[in-house]
Amino acid sequence: MKAHPITDYPYRRIPVLAVALLLVIMQTVLMRCYTGADWLPSMMDGITTIGWFMALAYLAWFIVGTVSMYRMNIIVSIAGILFWLAGSFIVCDIMVRIVGIAYIPFAPTIPFRLLFGIPAWIAILLWYHLQVVEETALQAEDFTAPEAEKAAPLPQEESINRITVKDGSRIHIIKVEELLYIQACGDYITLVTPDGEYIKEQTMKYFETHLPTENFVRIHRSSIVNVTQISRVELFGKETYQVALKNGVKLRVSLSGYRLLKERLGI
Incomplete structure (x- = not known):
């Protein structure tokens, strides 16, 4: 089962x-x-029904992320909206019959709820599918990359022991041993430390060849991790892995990165 794209990525x-x-x-x-209606019942309606909507959206991933059948996706789309409407009806019924809050009948609000809920539900499912496509493309890239390119490490340059990051009029000096991991972000990279995150215009290849090889390994095209911060390596999906860091962050590991990580950890 694929990891959820929200809960497994704290950012x-x-x-x-x-x-x-x-x-x-x-x-x-x-x-x-x-x-x-008054503000109080409207707010209670909004909080509870959107909470129920988000819970259904969370659960939908475990179907969309594992089953790619076209018919199943249609069923998930329809069932999700129906379950949301059913939950919304229960919320309104509880407010009126049990709590005793004056509120209009549920039926006249159905067109509005559908107009509001269907686009949001479709957007969530489309985003889920984009995550599946991206994951499939990354796996395909790992499988089709030449073995020689995967096996041959880049020539190691002289190791650095600190990194400077300019932030306006301030210059931060980061010791290499303080780094938890490095994440690629377009043309920039994000340096993550226990004290915060720092953005620097630099390439991943530079850090891959200049960070001490005994402590740092590139586990993915977008991630370099400090192996001393790894608490465990776990299965992420079919034949794919992720690392869990001591601070709770989880990072995806490509197939080539997993081989390098095994060599570095001696497993």
């Missing part, structure tokens, strides 16, 4: 929470304007 959690909060605000305001 995505804050944007997802921000999107969920935005959806809650949008639904609360629009429901208030659409139904003329």
Whole structure:
């Protein structure tokens, strides 16, 4: 089973929470304007129904990420919306019948909910499919790369023991041993340390050839990790792996990176 693209990548959690909060605000305001209900029931409706929506979206990955059948994806799309509507009805019914909050009938809000929910649900499923396609492409790249290119390490240059990062008028000096890992980010790289993250305009190849080889290994085309920070290596998917660092971050490992990592760790 593929790891979830949100929970296994901590840097995505804050944007997802921000999107969920935005959806809650949008639904609360629009429901208030659409139904003329008070702010309190509109807000309760928004929080609970969007929470239920996000829970369904989270669970949908375990179907989309493992089953690529076209019919199954259609079933997931329809079932997801139906389950969301059913949960929304239960929420509204509880507010009216059990809590005793005055609220309009559920049926007139269905068109609005569909207009609001269907685009959001489709966007989530499309993003999931993009993650699957990206993962498949990365696996294909590892399988088709020439074996000689994978096996032959780059010539090692003189090792560096510190890295300087200019941040406006300040210059940060980072000791190499303080590095947890390096992540590629377009034309830049992100240096991750216990004290924070620093962005530097530099290539991954430079650090691959200048960092001490006994402590650093390039496990993926977008990641270089400090092996002293690895707590475990675990299966990520079919014939793919990921490393879990001591701070809880998980990084994907390519097939060629896994071979280098095994050599470096002596496993």
